[in-house]
Amino acid sequence: MSASHRRTAPIIGADGSATSITPRLHVGRWIVGILAVLFVGWLAASVIFNENIRWNRVFDYLFSPRILDGVVVTIWMSILATVIGLSLGVVLAVMKLAKNPVLQWIATGYIWFFRGTPVLVQLIFWYNLAFLFPFLTLQVPFTQIGVQWDTNQVMTGFTAALLGLGLNLAAYFAETVRAGIQAVDRGQAEAALAGGMTQMQTMRIIVLPQALRIIIPPTGNEFISMLKTTSLVVVVAGNDLMTNASQIYKQNNLIIELLIVASIWYMVLTAIATVLQSRLERRFGEDAVRLVRGPGFAQSFLRRGQQAQTKTEAMATITEKVTR
Known part of the structure; x- marks a missing residue:
């Protein structure tokens, strides 16, 4: 399969026909990205290769x-x-x-x-x-x-x-x-x-x-x-x-x-x-x-305190009945 076919996305219409949509190529993004990389590279090179900085x-x-x-x-x-x-x-x-x-x-x-x-x-x-x-x-x-x-x-x-x-x-x-x-x-x-x-x-x-x-x-x-x-x-x-x-x-x-x-x-x-x-x-x-x-x-x-209190009261009741 070619590269152009891999970029397409098939869409099934109401009548059952398939339509391929090719993603749009964003040229502006690539231009801005390339310019940004060039600027950062120029800025880094101007510092790294600056003769006034003694890196040693x-x-x-x-x-x-x-x-x-x-x-x-x-x-x-x-x-x-x-x-x-x-x-x-x-x-x-x-x-x-x-x-x-x-x-x-x-x-x-x-x-x-x-x-x-x-x-x-x-x-x-x-x-x-x-x-x-x-x-x-x-x-x-x-x-x-x-x-x-x-x-x-x-x-x-x-x-x-x-x-x-x-x-x-x-x-x-x-x-x-x-x-x-x-x-x-x-x-x-x-x-x-x-x-x-x-x-x-x-x-x-x-x-x-x-x-x-x-x-x-x-x-x-x-x-x-x-x-x-x-x-x-x-x-x-x-x-x-x-x-x-x-x-x-x-x-x-x-x-x-x-x-x-x-x-x-x-x-x-x-x-x-x-x-x-x-x-x-x-x-x-x-x-x-x-x-x-x-x-x-x-x-x-x-809740744990109430459960412990209930158990204590139950034991007290049982003890009282046994005593009687």
Whole structure:
């Protein structure tokens, strides 16, 4: 069979006759695609074969100890900032959904402030905290008992980066967690409250475990974003990848080469994090939907409690009859 016949699709008419339809050749798409490939190829060639880029120096610094140390610090900084942000974000989300108006105002104010100010400003603020508080004091009220630290020694570049990134991320995680909590069927919480649970027990045992299964996949997006946001730590010299790369090119003036090195490592870290995120989504995505929309955990919990109570009452009745 010829190629032209393989492209045709027979259609049977009302009178039983067969009509062949040949797909239309989209010439415009091919032209646009070819032009796009040529443009991308020209752009890549202008960078790869640029005489002003010394690629041998790029490969020299790609695995240099100082760059690798910065990669390790960047990974740890991203993990710790994400953990801080997620932990505090859960607390803020619970406060914002609480019935206590004071807690709602505090959570709303926190989210508004940290989402309304740039991360760069927050990093510089924490790094220069000594101008506001020269000493950090932990003291028992109305006594002389306590300890004191020099703020400049405590607030290093790494510490300032953790506070700036973690506290800022908590404001965004709070909204993500709040959406996850509100996605859980309210009937489950009502059933748990009707079964004698307190508000805190309901949130801790019933709602949060289900909400976290919805929250975990988007956490990957925030972590990937955090990997790249750590590049801002260069302003406080946090010994991360970008800081070490900038300190090297300030000494040898290989600015473009070191920026390429940093970009390659950021892309590698982002690719690895993306693979892990896709696995998280496959692991929790379908289960989360089934858990929230399917039979409620609270109803199952109460049903088991009611069955146990029925068995206890039956045993008590039998024991009473035997005693008589």
